[in-house]
Amino acid sequence: MGLSEEQIGKLLEWFVKMSETRKRLSEQRRRALEENNKWIQPDVIRRMSDEELERRFIEYYKSGGGRQSLNQINRDRIIRDKKRFRETILYLLDEDIEIKERIEQILGGKYHIEGFGRGILTSFLMDYKPEKYCLWNNKTDMGFSVIGWKVYESKDLWGSAYLKVLEALQRIKDIRPDLNLSFLDIDLFLHTISAEEEGMRAVKAVTEGVDFNLVESKGEISVVTESMEFAMEKYLEEFIEANFNKIFGANLELYQDEESTGRQYPTPIGNIDLLAVDREKKEFVVIELKKGRSSDVVVGQILRYMGWVKENIAKDYNVRGIIILKERDEKLEYALKLIPNVSLFLYEVSFSLKKIY
Numbered sequence: 001m002g003l004s005e006e007q008i009g010k011l012l013e014w015f016v017k018m019s020e021t022r023k024r025l026s027e028q029r030r031r032a033l034e035e036n037n038k039w040i041q042p043d044v045i046r047r048m049s050d051e052e053l054e055r056r057f058i059e060y061y062k063s064g065g066g067r068q069s070l071n072q073i074n075r076d077r078i079i080r081d082k083k084r085f086r087e088t089i090l091y092l093l094d095e096d097i098e099i100k101e102r103i104e105q106i107l108g109g110k111y112h113i114e115g116f117g118r119g120i121l122t123s124f125l126m127d128y129k130p131e132k133y134c135l136w137n138n139k140t141d142m143g144f145s146v147i148g149w150k151v152y153e154s155k156d157l158w159g160s161a162y163l164k165v166l167e168a169l170q171r172i173k174d175i176r177p178d179l180n181l182s183f184l185d186i187d188l189f190l191h192t193i194s195a196e197e198e199g200m201r202a203v204k205a206v207t208e209g210v211d212f213n214l215v216e217s218k219g220e221i222s223v224v225t226e227s228m229e230f231a232m233e234k235y236l237e238e239f240i241e242a243n244f245n246k247i248f249g250a251n252l253e254l255y256q257d258e259e260s261t262g263r264q265y266p267t268p269i270g271n272i273d274l275l276a277v278d279r280e281k282k283e284f285v286v287i288e289l290k291k292g293r294s295s296d297v298v299v300g301q302i303l304r305y306m307g308w309v310k311e312n313i314a315k316d317y318n319v320r321g322i323i324i325l326k327e328r329d330e331k332l333e334y335a336l337k338l339i340p341n342v343s344l345f346l347y348e349v350s351f352s353l354k355k356i357y
Contacts, residue, residue, distance in 0.1 A: 002148020005175050007206045011193060012176045014202050021192045021199065026185070033184060036060065036127035042093050050082045057085070061120070074115025074258060081113075088113055092121065093128050100159030107158040117258030118158065126183060134169045134183040136162055137259050138266040143190025144168065145268035146203055195271060236324070236347060237263065237273060237289060244276070252278045252285060255313075267312075272305050283318040284309050290325035295332035298323060302342060 003011075015022055039045070039056055048056070061075045079085055088111045092102055105111045106121055118136050125133035134140075144151050151168045152161040169186050181189070192199035205211070240247060241263045244254055254262030255275045265275040274287035286305045290298050302321045310319045321342040323332070328346065336342050 003146075003203075003206065008147055008172065009175045010206050011202055012172070012179055012181065012189065015189045015192060015199075016179050016181075019192055019198060019202075021196045022188060025188060029184060029188065032063065033127055033130055037130070040093070040124055040127045042090055045086065045089055045093075050086075053086060054079050054082060064123070074117075077115040078113050078120075084113065087111070088116065089124065092124055098159075099125075099133075100157075100163060103159040103162050104157060115258055118162075119259040122162070126187075130182065130184060134166050135187045136165045139191045139195060140165065140187065142194035142266055142268045146190075146194045194268075195266065240274060240287075240324075248276070251280050252276050255284065267305065267308050269304055269308055270301070272309075275309070277317070281318075282316065283320055284314050285320055285322060287322045287324065290323060290329070290332075295329055295335050299332065299335045299339075299342075303339075306341075 039048075045053065057079050058075060061078075088106060091097070091111050092106055094102065103118075103121065106113075106116065107118060119138075122134065122136040126135050141151075149168060152164040156164070169183055172186050172189075173181050173183075193203050194200075241254065244252075253276060255265065255277045256262060260266055262275040262277075263273070265272040272286055273289050276285040276287060277283070278285065286302055286309060288298060288302045288305070293301070302323060306319045306321050319341070322345055323336075323342065324345045324347055325332070326347060333344065336344065
């Protein structure tokens with residue numbers, strides 16, 4: 001059962017008036033769009049030298065257009081053939097061609113470039129004409145899932161699906177026209193309610209009829225506690241990503257697709273801490289840090305993620321799980337005794353000082 005338009009309207013008002021994510025990112029994203037719009041224009045791109053076009057694109061890709069995380073592995077693949085890249089971008093921005101046709105030809109037709117997926121494609125479109133086009137990536141889909149909207153079918157062609165996404169975002173805007181929200185705002189709204197703690201609390205409050213102010217005050221206490229108690233796990237996640245091959249061996253590698261890397265991999269049911277793949281063994285590995293959560297919560301979460309990966313990504317690959325924690329947890333060990341495809345790992349941290357003077 002999805003959220004009602006009244007509930008979505010309340011969330012939109014909360015987002016505009018109270019969201020810390022919006023306060024932190026909205027202006028930065030607006031400035032990025034304005035800067036990107038200056039060069040993402042057909043006439044400007046035609047005049048650019050190959051070197052200037054490559055430099056602009058690399059800067060753009062590194063920043064995710066100022067809005068999203070993009071898989072850096074794909075960057076060099078996209079710009080390798082500069083002539084083809086220029087032709088593809090100019091084709092994408094050609095308003096004499098139906099948008100459905102442009103998207104079809106770039107994502108699966110004659111203008112396709114390996115690594116150039118829907119996230120970067122729609123990012124270019126939004127920066128070109130922000131009043132007409134919207135961003136569409138994994139977090140857009142996650143936001144739709146949170147409000148309970150099935151916007152398009154898996155059988156839909158890329159172009160048809162994009163038009164349905166565009167229509168759905170316009171529908172969200174129209175719920176509260178008094179707020180004067182743009183497609184850029186709605187993109188951040190969907191990200192916030194699906195991937196930010198404050199947004200998830202706000203959704204819970206709306207569905208339970210709880211006052212937002214009460215939720216936010218409790219949330220502040222929760223955030224302070226979390227920052228003190230789980231800082232080590234945050235840095236541990238970064239350390240594991242940076243040293244993945246040394247820790248797990250050469251065969252296991254962080255998964256990556258055209259939009260996302262394996263760290264904090266976005267799904268409609270939450271972000272997976274680390275998603276890896278062993279192509280030799282033909283298996284995906286879902287890795288979760290316990291992060292102070294109860295044994296019941298962490299087991300339920302990793303099993304949900306494993307089920308989602310099997311259903312949506314793995315195909316004929318197997319799926320197993322790894323939970324990483326600081327110290328042994330008897331309840332967690334009992335919970336996993338009958339789940340052989342989930343393993344437990346303990347981590348240790350050492351610290352030393354060396355006098356140099």
